[in-house]
Amino acid sequence: SQWGFIPDGDAVVFVDNHDTQRAHRAGGSQILTHKDPKLYKMAVAFMLAYPYGYPRIMSSYYFTYSDEGPPQDGNGTIISPSLNSDDTCGNGWVCEHRWRQIYNMVDFRNVVAGERYTHLLSVSGYCILNLLVDWKRKTI
Numbered sequence: 001s002q003w004g005f006i007p008d009g010d011a012v013v014f015v016d017n018h019d020t021q022r023a024h025r026a027g028g029s030q031i032l033t034h035k036d037p038k039l040y041k042m043a044v045a046f047m048l049a050y051p052y053g054y055p056r057i058m059s060s061y062y063f064t065y066s067d068e069g070p071p072q073d074g075n076g077t078i079i080s081p082s083l084n085s086d087d088t089c090g091n092g093w094v095c096e097h098r099w100r101q102i103y104n105m106v107d108f109r110n111v112v113a114g115e116r117y118t119h120l121l122s123v124s125g126y127c128i129l130n131l132l133v134d135w136k137r138k139t140i
Contacts, residue, residue: 011053015043021058022066034060034094041101048105051117055109059097 071092089095
């Protein structure tokens with residue numbers, strides 16, 4: 001590709017994963033995670049808006065220390081996420097995929113799949129993507 005990316009069909013794209021989220025890999029503490037929700041949601045929104053690769057959305061749990069495992073009961077059995085009345089997860093789970101901004105962008109990506117974009121503009125660290133589609137008229 002023009003930017004030296006691997007072919008679209010071979011790429012898995014993500015903002016964070018189970019290693020980077022805990023600063024175990026390149027990027028360290030500079031990796032965006034659910035702990036910085038505003039920037040994280042914007043990064044995931046761009047990933048889902050840009051038509052490249054197969055996006056992977058992290059769905060994680062809260063942790064204080066990087067080597068903590070998932071929420072567990074007193075016997076060490078993993079506790080499943082619960083669903084709160086506001087559609088967020090409980091029992092120590094974050095469930096980023098359930099955040100309104102993220103699931104709406106998943107819908108957006110599905111609706112505009114196959115459409116081309118006309119401009120990708122990066123100015124002073126900000127990125128703007130203009131899709132050549134009236135997606136509001138498509139059915140979600």
